[in-house]
Amino acid sequence: MGCRVTYDVDEAIADADIINLLRIQHERQRQTMFPSIGEYTKLFGLTKQRLASPSRHPHHASRPVNRGVEIDSDVADCGRSLILEQVTNGLAVRMAVLFWSTRQRPRKSAWGDPFSHRPRPRRRPQSQFSF
Numbered sequence: 001m002g003c004r005v006t007y008d009v010d011e012a013i014a015d016a017d018i019i020n021l022l023r024i025q026h027e028r029q030r031q032t033m034f035p036s037i038g039e040y041t042k043l044f045g046l047t048k049q050r051l052a053s054p055s056r057h058p059h060h061a062s063r064p065v066n067r068g069v070e071i072d073s074d075v076a077d078c079g080r081s082l083i084l085e086q087v088t089n090g091l092a093v094r095m096a097v098l099f100w101s102t103r104q105r106p107r108k109s110a111w112g113d114p115f116s117h118r119p120r121p122r123r124r125p126q127s128q129f130s131f
Contacts, residue, residue: 010050013056017056019058020061021061021071023064023066024040037069040070041068041069045069045071045072046075047072048074051080056080058071058080058082058083059082059086060086
């Protein structure tokens with residue numbers, strides 16, 4: 001399949017140039033998937049030691065970043081971190097994709113094209129009397 005499966009983070013990032021992290025979403029878990037935050041950080045967190053290679057750049061998929069859990073604050077704020085740039089670019093890309101994907105499917109509406117910059121037609125109030 002072109003991939004190698006490993007359960008050791010240090011082995012997985014040994015040859016990595018980019019390390020992309022995901023946020024732990026405690027609010028969506030019905031039960032804890034690991035015994036403690038400390039254990040998770042020790043086993044999977046991106047620390048200074050794991051980022052030791054100068055060619056590695058940390059990425060994070062979203063904000064907020066759980067500092068001290070999946071990534072150390074020093075690593076998130078280091079000069080090699082691309083997190084802020086990724087968040088900024090990710091927002092622009094998501095907006096463009098949403099615009100493009102909805103623009104490709106024209107919708108017919110009483111109000112006209114939702115993406116045109118023409119003013120919407122005003123509806124006259126229906127009256128039983130004619131003037």
